[in-house]
Amino acid sequence: MQTLSPTNAWQRPTIGPPYSPIETMPDRAPDASDERPERPKSEFDATDRSQRDICVILPAGGSGRRFASSDNKVFAALAGIPLWIHTARRLCRSSQVCQLIVAASPTDQPTFRQHLEHWPLPRPVEIVDGGRERFDSVRNAIAAVDTGTANWIAIHDAARPLVPTADIDSVFRAARETGAAILASPLAGSIKRDIGQDCRNVDRRDLWMALTPQVFKLDWIREAYQRHRGYPVTDDAAMVEAMGRPVQLVQGSPANLKITYPDDLAVAEALMRAQTHDAPNSSGATH
Numbered sequence: 001m002q003t004l005s006p007t008n009a010w011q012r013p014t015i016g017p018p019y020s021p022i023e024t025m026p027d028r029a030p031d032a033s034d035e036r037p038e039r040p041k042s043e044f045d046a047t048d049r050s051q052r053d054i055c056v057i058l059p060a061g062g063s064g065r066r067f068a069s070s071d072n073k074v075f076a077a078l079a080g081i082p083l084w085i086h087t088a089r090r091l092c093r094s095s096q097v098c099q100l101i102v103a104a105s106p107t108d109q110p111t112f113r114q115h116l117e118h119w120p121l122p123r124p125v126e127i128v129d130g131g132r133e134r135f136d137s138v139r140n141a142i143a144a145v146d147t148g149t150a151n152w153i154a155i156h157d158a159a160r161p162l163v164p165t166a167d168i169d170s171v172f173r174a175a176r177e178t179g180a181a182i183l184a185s186p187l188a189g190s191i192k193r194d195i196g197q198d199c200r201n202v203d204r205r206d207l208w209m210a211l212t213p214q215v216f217k218l219d220w221i222r223e224a225y226q227r228h229r230g231y232p233v234t235d236d237a238a239m240v241e242a243m244g245r246p247v248q249l250v251q252g253s254p255a256n257l258k259i260t261y262p263d264d265l266a267v268a269e270a271l272m273r274a275q276t277h278d279a280p281n282s283s284g285a286t287h
């Protein structure tokens, strides 16, 4: 996998301090070969980036077992608004988005519709049936993609309401250049493997946590879903990787957290306040 940073797509991001405790010095002066490599030519380079041809899928059909609430966790209020509405608003900001599909369980669909009446979005939303696993929900949504308009599919967890606009732009750009790109964040902290009564340190230098959006050329992700034979996958990129397609990692903000456990909501509230205050010309309004 190649790695892109949002600020400089062709520079590999630094993943914390060097693993070795011994400091090393370069053994030669920098020369011309150290300059940033010319960006590789890609079959996707000709794509018009101003095109409105990305279909966004928001899987929202989970049961929220770890969140331990009787309602779908994406209905939980964040700054007074259902968290999935925050998510959808952020994705709607991109002018490249041509379609927005939400996958939700049939019993939850009336609530999604009520929310849309109360907090309208700037573009129409299609709601399709979710399935038993996230995979099933996304597969149902892929079947509803408008193939006359969409050339790309961006899959983003409805439960990730804080994805920064800049990260969305970066991963869209990277996908257009390579065919498949996902946001990801380098692992922080020491990583241990539990081997029973003992543990072993894990070299974390090339370990990344997969985030969303995960963005793919329409044909690639459709083929990946068609060819999937039921082995366990926790994200969409895993199936594209399994087909032998390269998936680009784009460094994204760790603030793009997935609401998984009840405490995540308080963290998200605090991050959202910070994002609002950090925004240039902030009026104090929530996003």
Ligand SMILES: Nc1ccn([C@@H]2O[C@H](COP(=O)(O)OP(=O)(O)OP(=O)(O)O)[C@@H](O)[C@H]2O)c(=O)n1
Binding pocket: 058, 059, 060, 061, 062, 063, 064, 065, 066, 067, 073, 074, 103, 130, 131, 132, 133, 134, 135, 137, 138, 157, 158, 159, 160, 258, 259, 260
């Ligand atoms: N059958 C499923 C399972 C999950 N999701 C969605 O996929 C995203 C990420 O899943 P996760 O955080 O695991 O959500 P849940 O499955 O709801 O949570 P849990 O695993 O704790 O039950 C969420 O937006 C969730 O609604 C989905 O659309 N359909």
Ligand SMILES: C[C@](O)(CO)[C@H](O)COP(=O)(O)O
Binding pocket: 157, 209, 210, 211, 212, 234, 235, 236, 258, 260
């Ligand atoms: C798709 C995903 O959000 C990428 O990080 C993640 O893999 C979902 O995993 P989970 O096991 O349902 O938390």
